[in-house]
Amino acid sequence: MKPTLETIEATILHSGLRNYKFKNSHVHPQPSVEANKGAIFAWRSKPKMTLGQGVVITSLEALVQSPDEYTHWTPNVYCYGTYTDRVHHITQGHTESNLKQINAFIVDIDIAPGTEPLSSNDLLLDSLTLGLMPTMILKTTRGYQMFFILSEPAYVTSHSNFRVVAVAKKISQSLRQYFAQNFPVDTTCNHFGISRIPRTDNVEFFDSNYQYPFSKWLAWSLKQTDEPCHFKTSTVHSTPSRRQVDEPWFSLLLNQSDILGAKGRYGRNNAIFTLALACYASQLSHASCFDILNRFNLRLHLPISINELKKTIRSAYSGTYQAASRAFVIPLLQQWVSSTLTAKELFGNPNWWLLN
Structure with missing residues (x-):
């Protein structure tokens, strides 16, 4: 019934x-x-x-x-x-x-x-x-x-x-x-x-x-992850001893030029914001982050506007977020670099924490 x-x-x-x-x-x-x-x-x-x-x-x-x-x-x-x-x-x-x-x-x-x-x-x-x-x-x-x-x-x-x-x-x-x-x-x-x-x-x-x-x-x-996660709060970041910009995923994503805006999946804007958060978590200056992401944006086949780029970086550096989230990094890289990439290949062997 x-x-x-x-x-x-x-x-x-x-x-x-x-x-x-x-x-x-x-x-x-x-x-x-x-x-x-x-x-x-x-x-x-x-x-x-x-x-x-x-x-x-x-x-x-x-x-x-x-x-x-x-x-x-x-x-x-x-x-x-x-x-x-x-x-x-x-x-x-x-x-x-x-x-x-x-x-x-x-x-x-x-x-x-x-x-x-x-x-x-x-x-x-x-x-x-x-x-x-x-x-x-x-x-x-x-x-x-x-x-x-x-x-x-x-x-x-x-x-x-x-x-x-x-x-x-x-x-x-x-x-x-x-x-x-x-x-x-x-x-x-x-x-x-x-x-x-x-x-x-x-x-x-x-x-x-x-x-x-x-x-x-x-x-x-x-069981779905390749390394243990310690649940504490809601933003994920790596240990201070290893900067996110030094992790394998950062350079892999930074060297992609065919990332597009994509409804219903992680795309160009998500990629730029995630890279900006990694710069912020790694304590790079706002100016250094802009230089890195401006070059990245200009390499894209369909770049975003300078104003949108600046707005995205300001948001990443606002203090609302602490670092790039593993939950965004993995699908981004699997979408635009290789669908077979694993967490171990993307992050090496870091410790990850979930923060609120």
């Missing part, structure tokens, strides 16, 4: 919302005594989502009372949601710093027009090899979205310095890279942001038996 949308959404959200509306409930006429929980966000169309015109939802009742009303949502729960305007059109609060619980890892398969079609069965067969099955597969306008639902949510707390977000990103990145070996995965979208919402017209597959604990996902992710 095919599950209802309410069952599917309740399975994904893991009691992250109230069951009933706080006011004007149609199914629970007495004032709600449920404690405040979290909030999610939903949008009625992609254009409205682009404009930020959405809805804050704090109860399962409010979500399911209008089936197929929404096209996009946030399957992970936030601490709160609000609006920036008086008429409650523009939503605010769906940011990583406001995450309350992580419920799902999502892999977005974005099939370009004219390419060989795929089916949800192809994704399921590949998942059998992975050994961890998706809980749900949605059909989208361009392909599919696979939802890997945790058996219990991963809660984001200040007590742990929000480390769970960093570790979850690592798992999510490993999952995307696994499927990117055989399918056109969008590897650049936000790990815990907006996705398609289950509707009566897009659920291709759903099986609530396929839910796995966070610990199992972490164990799987650690």
Whole structure:
């Protein structure tokens, strides 16, 4: 028997919302005594989502009372949601710093027009090899979205310095890279942001038996890397004794001239930003970094503008980030240098830390 949308959404959200509306409930006429929980966000169309015109939802009742009303949502729960305007059109609060619980890892398969079609069965067969099955597969306008639902949510707390977000990103990145070996995965979208919402017209597959604990996902992710990672926070950098600009990957990437801008994969702008972060982490001056990347940019077949180059370097040197991320370096080099490159070849034998 095919599950209802309410069952599917309740399975994904893991009691992250109230069951009933706080006011004007149609199914629970007495004032709600449920404690405040979290909030999610939903949008009625992609254009409205682009404009930020959405809805804050704090109860399962409010979500399911209008089936197929929404096209996009946030399957992970936030601490709160609000609006920036008086008429409650523009939503605010769906940011990583406001995450309350992580419920799902999502892999977005974005099939370009004219390419060989795929089916949800192809994704399921590949998942059998992975050994961890998706809980749900949605059909989208361009392909599919696979939802890997945790058996219990991963809660984001200040007590742990929000480390769970960093570790979850690592798992999510490993999952995307696994499927990117055989399918056109969008590897650049936000790990815990907006996705398609289950509707009566897009659920291709759903099986609530396929839910796995966070610990199992972490164990799987650690096996995907060639060297141990020590999870501490969310930006990755190498030990101070070895500069990132001296690592093999830096010169390999710096000598490529055919890197293009690429939607849904790591491209030219990602490459320049990653190289700039390596310069920053290696304590090169802003001027030295500009000289290096200006020469690199001029060698590209399709360089970016000088203003964009300067803006990218300023961002890398802003202090917001500490160093180039391993999660970006590996797919960049595998995309533009050689798909067979391993972490050991790219980094030698450094120690890597995950920082927040």
